[in-house]
Amino acid sequence: MRTTPQCSQAIEHAYKAALVFGHPSISSAHLLLGILTVGRGVAKVLCNVGLTREVIEHWLGTQSLPMEETKAIESMIFGSSALAALSRAEQLRDSGGHHEKFIGTDHLLLAISYEDEGVAKVFLDAHHVDRNKMRQLLLARLNNPYPAGVKELMDNIDRHLNEFGE
Numbered sequence: 001m002r003t004t005p006q007c008s009q010a011i012e013h014a015y016k017a018a019l020v021f022g023h024p025s026i027s028s029a030h031l032l033l034g035i036l037t038v039g040r041g042v043a044k045v046l047c048n049v050g051l052t053r054e055v056i057e058h059w060l061g062t063q064s065l066p067m068e069e070t071k072a073i074e075s076m077i078f079g080s081s082a083l084a085a086l087s088r089a090e091q092l093r094d095s096g097g098h099h100e101k102f103i104g105t106d107h108l109l110l111a112i113s114y115e116d117e118g119v120a121k122v123f124l125d126a127h128h129v130d131r132n133k134m135r136q137l138l139l140a141r142l143n144n145p146y147p148a149g150v151k152e153l154m155d156n157i158d159r160h161l162n163e164f165g166e
Contacts, residue, residue, distance in 0.1 A: 028120035081118030
């Protein structure tokens with residue numbers, strides 16, 4: 001599975017969090033924490049729905065997480081909820097129509113938002129997160145990856161370059 005550097009960092013942070021909290025494997029909730037720890041890009045979506053790194057850390061530190069089936073990948077132990085999220089992220093990347101080669105944190109967070117069962121679902125439900133709103137914010141971001149005004153600026157530059165070349 002090929003991930004962007006930012007997504008790889010989020011997974012690494014999730015792995016470290018699982019170790020710190022003494023959990024036997026990375027869950028989908030650890031992946032949420034990893035995304036927030038990276039702190040760029042889609043981490044803003046989590047903040048927009050009221051989640052912070054401290055909230056997830058507190059929850060992970062006080063919960064007895066369910067035992068999940070596990071699989072080792074590159075010396076990290078992933079629980080079934082994290083594996084399912086990564087698999088869904090891969091499917092979302094492939095169905096995006098953008099011919100992307102890498103799984104990004106946007107794909108990963110969108111995949112987690114679709115979780116029907118798993119540790120992140122329990123966390124998001126416990127914190128009354130509107131997963132539909134989260135999905136809408138993520139889909140808007142995927143459909144328009146440029147910050148406000150940047151796309152227009154790039155179009156203007158292209159137009160001027162084309163005029164210059166004529």
